[in-house]
Amino acid sequence: MKIRFLGTAAAEGWPGLFCSCDACTKARNLKGKNIRSRFSIMIDDAYKIDFPPDSYYHMVRDGLDYTKLKYLFISHPHFDHLSSEEFDFRRKWFTNLRNDHSLNIYGWSKSIKMIKKSMAESDENEPIFHAIHKFQKINTPDFYVYPLPANHMQPKDKPFIYLFVRKSDGKTFLDAHDTGMFYDEVFEFLKKFHIDVISLDCTHGALSSLNNHLGHQEVLLVKEKLEKLHIFDNGIFIVNHFSHNGKWMHEEFEKFFKPHNIIVAYDGMEIDF
Numbered sequence: 136m137k138i139r140f141l142g143t144a145a146a147e148g149w150p151g152l153f154c155s156c157d158a159c160t161k162a163r164n165l166k167g168k169n170i171r172s173r174f175s176i177m178i179d180d181a182y183k184i185d186f187p188p189d190s191y192y193h194m195v196r197d198g199l200d201y202t203k204l205k206y207l208f209i210s211h212p213h214f215d216h217l218s219s220e221e222f223d224f225r226r227k228w229f230t231n232l233r234n235d236h237s238l239n240i241y242g243w244s245k246s247i248k249m250i251k252k253s254m255a256e257s258d259e260n261e262p263i264f265h266a267i268h269k270f271q272k273i274n275t276p277d278f279y280v281y282p283l284p285a286n287h288m289q290p291k292d293k294p295f296i297y298l299f300v301r302k303s304d305g306k307t308f309l310d311a312h313d314t315g316m317f318y319d320e321v322f323e324f325l326k327k328f329h330i331d332v333i334s335l336d337c338t339h340g341a342l343s344s345l346n347n348h349l350g351h352q353e354v355l356l357v358k359e360k361l362e363k364l365h366i367f368d369n370g371i372f373i374v375n376h377f378s379h380n381g382k383w384m385h386e387e388f389e390k391f392f393k394p395h396n397i398i399v400a401y402d403g404m405e406i407d408f
């Protein structure tokens with residue numbers, strides 16, 4: 136399973152679009168791993184999590200071809216994770232695709248509605264939409280995928296984190312951004328699995344947060360709890376989805392997390408397992 140971190144920032148990117156705070160100024164000067172675009176992850180060539188406003192940049196930077204994308208999982212309809220207007224460009228005026236219905240899109244019904252609205256003018260290349268529910272077992276050719284409820288937004292909303300289980304060998308990847316401390320029902324559900332690779336929210340960086348998003352200390356709490364429940368032991372633990380408000384540069388993140396065996400994601404990072 137090849138996991139490619141296309142973008143590793145929170146909503147406004149880092150440097151922020153309209154921000155000249157210390158953290159953004161440093162990132163502008165230092166560049167490299169401190170430049171973070173809006174969150175997205177690609178799994179192999181056909182699977183992707185989220186469609187952020189930087190999807191075009193990711194495509195050009197990494198030589199991606201989204202016509203090969205067949206399974207798109209939307210975590211939640213916040214703008215930095217779902218730039219739904221882009222789907223208008225599946226109209227035949229803008230693409231050589233003809234009657235292509237090979238793209239499957241999974242998400243909360245609100246995310247699906249937003250994409251459908253953007254495609255109202257056209258149906259010739261309509262994706263296959265899947266409005267999904269928490270803990271539902273999704274069957275794709277290569278993976279079973281489980282949407283789990285994220286501690287993010289309001290209780291009535293349905294943001295997801297996703298657990299991928301590869302059919303061929305049972306290897307697992309948990310993508311958990313835009314969430315605070317996991318709900319008890321999520322820990323309970325995860326007890327049935329052994330996680331090989333996890334990518335966890337660390338939006339607040341040097342600051343602290345237990346709900347909606349996580350800070351550096353709270354990441355350790357989640358890790359501890361996963362270890363205590365034997366859901367995670369010596370796998371690969373990654374932090375991801377960073378805001379400039381969290382202050383730390385990439386090197387400072389590494390200094391804190393390295394002793395805890397935690398990898399700090401950066402744009403373009405790849406994990407193969």
Ligand SMILES: [Zn+2]
Nearest residue numbers: 145146215313
């Ligand atoms: Zn986000």
Ligand SMILES: [Zn+2]
Nearest residue numbers: 154156159379
């Ligand atoms: Zn800033």
Ligand SMILES: [Zn+2]
Nearest residue numbers: 211213287313
């Ligand atoms: Zn969000």
